[in-house]
Amino acid sequence: MANIVREIKEIGSHAVDIYDFLLAGMDKRVTQYPLMHNPFPMSAILIGYLFFVLYLGPSIMAKRKAFQLKEAMIAYNLMLVALSVFIVYEFLMSGWATTYTWRCDPVDTSDSPEALRMVRVAWLFWFSKIIELMDTVFFVLRKKHGQITFLHIFHHSFMPWTWWWGICLAPGGMGSFHAMVNSTVHIIMYFYYGLSAAGPRFQKFLWWKKYMTAIQLTQFVLISLHATQYYFMDSCNYQFPTILTLIWIYGTFFFFLFSNFWFQAYVKGKRLPKQDVKSCQNGTAVYTNDKHLENNNSATNGSARHENGSAHTGKMKKA
Template sequence: MLQEIQAMGSHAMDIYDYLLAGIDPRLKEYPLMQNPIPMSSILLCYLFFVMYLGPRIMANRKPFQLKEAMIVYNFTLVALSVFIVYEFLMSGWATTYTWRCDAVDTSDSPQALRMVRVAWLFWFSKIIELIDTMFFVLRKKHGQVTFLHIFHHSFMPWTWWWGVAYAPGGMGSFHAMVNSSVHVIMYFYYGLAAAGPRFQKFLWWKKYMTAIQLTQFVLVSLHATQYYFMDSCDYQFPMVLHLIWMYGTFFFVLFSNFWIQAYVKGKRLPKQDVKQCKNGTAVHTNGKHHENGINHGTSNGASNSSAPHENGSIHVSKMKKA
């Protein structure tokens, strides 16, 4: 029995060494890219904090406001995402790529090394974005810490580490460029939301954020689907495309369900509001404006605010009479 366990351990180490040997040598000097252990440890600590330690620490504490920190954080990510999109374009997508079958340039040319750098920077931005959930926990916005949110923030950086390690560039990087483009819009929205009530009038397009994300997954899946209809393609890592296609399709289903629950069925609203929203009645509750089943509250950096009312119950009563 002991010999069998030792044999299995030796076999596992052989597989691990084989996987490490496949990492692009141009990336081995980049932080956290020598092996998957540091990256996996960060993600495990993230899951432990947001699912257990953070809520336990905050259980008997008042929520932190963190307004200034969130404004800086969100607009910093806007700038970083703009830079990443620009670098992807200049590294191939706006210069030498065909937008169809584009292989990974494994040379040490300046443009190839530029693509390696931006591919790593995109992955590292996913590590930075783990702070999103920490803000939710520290502000006790427990309703925002959903399965979809946690899965998206933990699964994507783990899988993208392998994608960057083996295939920094080529047609597999289309996903990263599109995702960064979406994050320019998304974190700009969160930055405005964090700035306070005076910017609420500029956030009428909240529900379209989900539509933009759905469009992202459609584009990513369609681009990857090309591979299956090409007579020949010299892209070196087809497994990356298989994973991207599954990723785009899977998250399209999850985000579609979110759209239906939030904006079609109105299940993200308080139950007493859903009936009135279906009847076309505008309601002000808990500092949020609900109209026609759409929640005009805020997420991430947003603070719950509304126009002042002397008496919320009287206001709702008048609305019913009207």
């Protein structure tokens, strides 16, 4: 027992040493931004998020009707489209379209306007991940429990936590490539969600839902390939190769998770309602998360009216 206690103390001591080492290596230019002094506020937000979406939210909504939230969702999604456009522009102007080579690009640790601009957009990208936690909150309030998958929750909680450490240590350089690509994808993704939330009249513009996952998969391929090139360079002065390794692992891991989603949803058809599976097999599917529920409601109402009409006709015949 004494040996076990001693080992636990040693592990705890090593963990504290690693934590102190990481904090000592933090980029001082980042600490002036909100939630960046230490990881505890950020961790508390993510723990609260998990508690709400996994337990508190479903418990509150169990005996309540689902909220519609149409106007709020349209505004939210369009706001994220605008924010993502701004983030991509700032990444480009901070180096990717000006001084970066798109190969070996170290972090600029100076206080030049361009370097400080990169620090700012790196933080803004991280903060956008905190805002995007509302995705799941909307699912809970609208009782879309089928959308709250392991992939969704893991992506929304793991990404902000890891990126916090990323911008604390390396705000910029070749490690920021995946942030710029991710923001580009989010322009398309949240534009789709905004149209979807607008209602049935926009259904004809949503034929490309299936390709959203393909766009996500392309994103992870680009991220992994960009990180991989570091290991084939004769020399590269990027200061944080460990971060590139983590980015490569991240891109590859999520590629397989999203590939499984693609296979389950569009090959096996498990995530589509029956009528949409048949349409998809015929190559004519138009499916959205919001629209399919409306279609089902309309079909139910239509069937009820048809049954009522048939019953009424039968009574007339008997009369």
